[in-house]
Amino acid sequence: MREEYAIDVRDGRLGQIMGREGGRVQLRPPGGGREWDCPPEALGEPTPGDVLRARVRRLNAEARLP
Structure with missing residues (x-):
């Protein structure tokens, strides 16, 4: 699975795109x-x-999982 990232320009946060729903x-x-x-x-x-x-x-984060 290819990870896609985007910046929320409203506050500068980086996020992984998880999906689209209701126009968002x-x-x-x-x-x-x-x-x-x-x-x-x-x-x-x-x-x-x-x-x-x-x-x-x-x-x-994955490496810290038990």
């Missing part, structure tokens, strides 16, 4: 956490560095 995009913080809804017009493209940091956070 659902984002989740890298490494897990509570999802939030973002209007499509408020999505920005993350930099390669943003995506790399997100992947490292996710891998670190």
Whole structure:
């Protein structure tokens, strides 16, 4: 499965795209956490560095699981 990330330009948060529902995009913080809804017009493209940091956070979170 290919991970897709986006920036919520309203507050600068990076999130993994989890789905689309009701005209909104659902984002989740890298490494897990509570999802939030973002209007499509408020999505920005993350930099390669943003995506790399997100992947490292996710891998670190998975490594801490029992």
